Amino acid sequence: MSRVSFLLWLAVMASALYLVRTQYESRSLTTEIDRATSEARRLEIENDRLDVERRAQATPLRVEKLAREQLHMRTITPAITQYATVSGAAAPASAEVHP
């Protein structure tokens, strides 16, 4: 009888120690997951920020300024545009006129 008790006691101890270990592991994994989640969020926010940054670099204001000043481009007009239709029909309003 006492041997059975001893074995049970051993089993309880082993189980208790295992529980402690599992708890510890679960907690460190939770920490890990938490860190990963906040990293994901940080990257998401960073992505948003860069999106805005990219847009700020491509606003019509800036594009027009650069096109005019650095690339010496000018606004197109119908007079210097060749219109093509998808169906292959002849494009009616086209002109090689210079404004």
Next chain:
Amino acid sequence: MSSRSVQYTSSPLLASKTPIWRSQFIVAVIAAGFLGLVARAAYVQVIDNAFFKRQGTVRFVRTLDLPANRGRILDRNGNILASSVPVPSIWANPEDIERDPAKLKALAKLLGMTGPELDKKLQDEDKIFVWLKRQVDESIAKDIDALKIKGVYSRKEYKRIYPEGESVAHVVGFTNVENLGQEGVELTFNKDLGGKAGSRRVIKDRFGHVVEDIGEMVPPLDGQDLQLSIDSKVQYFAYEKIKETVIANKAAAGSVVVLDVKTGEVLALVNYPSYSPGKRGNLSGAQLRNRALTDTFEPGSTMKPLVVGLALEKGLVKPETMIQTAPGYLQMGTAKITDSHAHGMLSVNEVIQKSSNVGTVKIAMQMQPHDMWEIFTQVGLGQKPQVPFPGAVTGRLRAYKTWRPIEQATMSYGYGLSASLFQLAQAYTVFAHDGEMVPVSLVKTNQDATGARVFSSHNAAAIRNMLHMVTIQGGTAPKAQTMGYSVGGKTGTAHKVEGKGYASKKYRGFFVGIAPIDNPRIVVAVMVDEPSNGVYFGGDVAAPVFSQTVQQTLRMMGVQPDMAVKPQVVTQVEKESF
């Protein structure tokens, strides 16, 4: 004497009999101790359990807020008009701040404050939290960090960024530091954009790591993105043009509204002066006002096509019917209605083309006030525009029963009632959308709109033809012409109302038009407030903005020119009446 002689069994100490009460006493004391423990345990576990549980929780359970992202505002092509990014905000704990004068001075400088200003914020030592400055630049936050002042901290907060700046300021609006919409669609759609913050309860270890979740997490509900009907390119272009015009004409302000006729979407809605939503340091009311929606004025000659349209609809006139406008004025009781100069016999077409008040009044006086009132109401005058916008006004259109004959006459050429530029633009969709009044939308729909019929398709085309005549030689607004596209529209010039009467030298010039005229795609309305550089007629100040805006907008929409391209020279400008 040997030690053996000692008789342990007969120690005198043992000889005396121990009194029984002593052992009983010990047992009692120990029992009392245990009882005390049991009582305490019962107290902790049962009676005041809640208190102790709470105390335990306070020591290791934390509730984390999970902030929701505010939705972005996009234009019709998905370009960002407003988005939230995290920026540092600086706060301090006055209770235990390190009061080193040199460091505080450096801090004040970085925060852009004076020393006394900073001292004032920090003087109350009972407080443990005070904002020093919210939403500072990343670089400033780093410099402050480098000062290493104890008791000064930074935390991340969301800030709204508006990459397009001034041109869309009035449409988009802005939020306050608490991320709540204050103006524009930021205010109207605040609920949808805002989202809902979530939370989770966790156990933290002493390093501050989350080690366990407790209970259910409430996930944050991110705000929805909002896609507007605005095209940022059209918007930008219109803004630049109205800005140039306002400056060149030394005007007080100007507005442009561009509507897509097929879908009823607002492609552009701009006002100048404007402001930069990111830097709202010293804003004036003049900058903030979304004039296209909040400022009303007497629509003047732009009402004439509506009256003529009604006359066509009722069969009172035909476009070719001749009307005598000589001698250039009309006496009605004590009032005298005049044209800018006498025209003689004019067809109905020409009445619109030359903007004759006398001709219009002669047509209008054949109608019932009720019919005129109904047409004005059907096109949205005197009613709040159905756009989700704070501060949109209704304008003024009095009940027809109160109209005196002279008032009916003046209303036929646009005096005695008022409307906003937006309302005018919407009213002109009646001509552009084949006689139907189109419901407008500030949110992208991409669906063809169906409107309420006001005029027959045939009569709408007839009016469009008259509007086209306004912009060709002999009309009041040849400057509205644009290369490649046929246009039509109506000028208006109004004395500004000041106090109880009209200001003698203050005007408002405007132009509402349609393009291309045979197969309309857009309605553009332009208003210039108080032009004071010599010219003030709508045909002179507003029509050129219309012309350029139409040109760019149709090109961006990929609309093929409907006119042969040739250099067009304007020879003569007719003076309009107002």
